[in-house]
Amino acid sequence: MKKSIFRRLFITYGITIILGFGILALVLMKLFSQYFVDSKKDLLLEYGQKITQEIAIGLYAGRLDRETLNQDLRILDKFLDARIWIIDRDGIIFGVSGTKEEQYLGQTVDKEKLGVLYRGRNIIETGSFGGKFKEPVMTVGYPIFYNNVFEGAVLVHASMPGIEKTFKDIYRMTVLAIVFSGLLAYGILYFQIKRISVPLSEISKAAKIISGGEFQKRLEIKTGDEIEELAKSFNDMAESLEKIEENRRNFIANISHDLRSPMTSIKGFVGGIMDGTIPPEKQEHYLGIVMDECQRLIKMTNGLLELTNIQQGKVEVNKTDFDINELIRRKLINFEKDITKKNIDVMLKFFDDTAMVKADKTMMERIVTNLLDNAVKFTEQNGYIVLETREEKNKVIVDITNTCSDIDDNKLKNIWERFHKGDETRGVYKSGFGLGLSIVKEMIILQEEVIWADNLGDAIRFSFTIEKAK
Ligand SMILES: Nc1ncnc2c1ncn2[C@@H]1O[C@H](COP(=O)(O)OP(=O)(O)O)[C@@H](O)[C@H]1O
Ligand SMILES: [Mg+2]
Incomplete structure (x- = not known):
């Protein structure tokens, strides 16, 4: 199968979403469980300390007998959901909080753990408490000192299944939330990606149709982006x-x-x-x-x-300095015969005797010839032609004006196109091929100059720029 944008985006975003939510879930769960374990531990520690004080004061001051002690412990067991042991200074268990715990009476606690308590430190640990329990428990141990002498310790065990059940509840809730929001995110994603991939494939289809030669194909896409x-x-x-x-x-x-x-x-x-x-x-x-x-x-x-x-870019521009007035005069001579025949009145208006310009001379000759040819050809009997050069900043502008009765702005738009000719039925128009002005325009563009035509009502004027020589 071809790799589609849809598939790629879907997979990429999918992985991002799953990773994002997964990491979030892990962090949340870690925080929850940490908080839960911590608060349980705090609770155990607090009660451990209370029990220790009671017992230390009560038992060793002789105000408390073992019977009352065990009864107290049983009540505490219920309240705390924890088992409580009392050990003496040798580590022997002599008090327990329930009948189930009686099996431990008389057993000894690990030397190592006793050592910790003996040094006056608390025990906080999770596990089987040295193999004493089958299931894991959380244990808090408090040493009992009476008159600065180590007398024994209180050990409180909270069963882990209780803790684990709460963990599982949190876990289930988190997973559920993630699955739900993940599905929702994926649903939104699906439509978003479709919004991109569907028009893209439409464009691609249209491109294929066009490359097959059906140029009228158009797209109708309104996504606003x-x-x-x-x-x-x-x-x-x-x-x-x-x-x-x-x-x-x-x-x-x-x-x-x-x-x-x-x-x-x-x-x-x-x-x-x-x-x-x-x-x-x-x-x-x-x-x-x-x-x-x-x-x-x-x-x-x-x-x-x-x-x-x-x-095709095969023609090179080769600029030299020359007098454009002289060039125009010289080219005009070639049309003398037609000018006299049509009795055309030609006027020359040069701003100075010479007008030195910098341009490709061969192209300039071609341009002036083509424009003069048109002017002479399209001017009616007894018409006039004005040839003018003028200065404007760093340019010399050449204007070629001739009488022309049937000109309008609409006609002017197309005259530069290849094969464009005026009224085909009339003789003058029939003679040409409509290539002259196209060539003129291309040559002007090649020299980075501009040419334009103006409608003067009863006359037409062609103007183009040439760079002034320095
Ligand atoms: N000096 C002009 N006076 C009137 N019409 C013109 C002039 N120059 C060009 N045109 C119009 O522009 C058309 C295109 O000119 P051109 O490209 O030189 O082709 P052609 O001279 O072969 O007809 C002409 O057929 C004519 O209609
Ligand atoms: Mg022509």
Whole structure:
């Protein structure tokens, strides 16, 4: 069987509970019995002393005969639940507290014990009293001195079964209390551990389902503790996975779609030339279109490759100092033809003749080219483009603004995504692949700069930061 958290916690806590209660029980019982034995001993000692005084005064002063002595002892026996012996200075038993005790009359007490008493000390011991009793007893012995002469002793024996019965009662009560509270504790424990282990195994099951490809699986755990937090994080993770999966699907669908239309037109035109549908005098025109389509396909694969390389960390940032104003002017020249054709009004607003920055120059060229390409492509006939650089603390900010009639905030959100294009039915949008801005964004992030787009109502403005050269 697999080791479950439930089993492990249950056993660990179980052992702790049993050990805890067990030790507590032992200590309690030890204390109880100690107290019990001590109080019994105190009682015996107290009466032993009283009897000794009575006898010492009475017997040796001649006020007490043996008959009265034995009678007194018998009463005491009943009252104390103990047997009492009186011994003389040689250790011979001459007085007992009951008829059952008469068998001991005339017997002698151990030399050793007598020695202790002779020296004026008390005896306190438990056991069979030198083999005199079959069952264990507690014995208290008191020496009798009359006129400073050792005359004998009083020995009081309390039977242990009486003591042991009380012990057993205490023992039974303690065990019962422990078993009861242990069961109760275990019951509570059971539910507490279940509260942890059940949702955990639920999470584990859900994880298996998700790893099997069912990304829509979500957890519904309301424990109000860390487990609920875990389940929430798990759901967030499942959601990201679902999104990634969706992105992946869209990505493939987009590529396939974008590959198909140029391929189809290439196939159509080449086919037409081969079977003669396209007459020889028009062939050059259609081959030109085929060439354009091929160029477009190469552009797209290059763009994809570029993006993948950046995302896989294969592109290194190599920062140098250069003039960004000069770079913008130079790149702008490449678009002169389209700018004149569309009659676009281009304005340059540089805060200074030169603006030295520290950045990866190749990437900057790519970024500016892509942004200019978009600006020129999406500006309508007779529109305008403003290229501006400005200083802000240790950064240079580049703003590229162009007229754009159909822009709204919602559109702005998605423009950075791969394959995102504006209105597909319109020619300008059809021409691109929606990779330009994704590449720009990745390159800006690589250089630890920021880029953003603003909706100016009738225009769109792209802005990005560059580190100022020192
Ligand atoms: N300067 C701009 N003016 C208006 N729309 C723009 C501009 N730049 C980007 N866009 C919008 O963002 C989309 C994504 O841009 P981009 O990633 O460069 O892809 P593409 O140029 O291939 O269409 C464009 O299709 C367009 O809808
Ligand atoms: Mg573009």
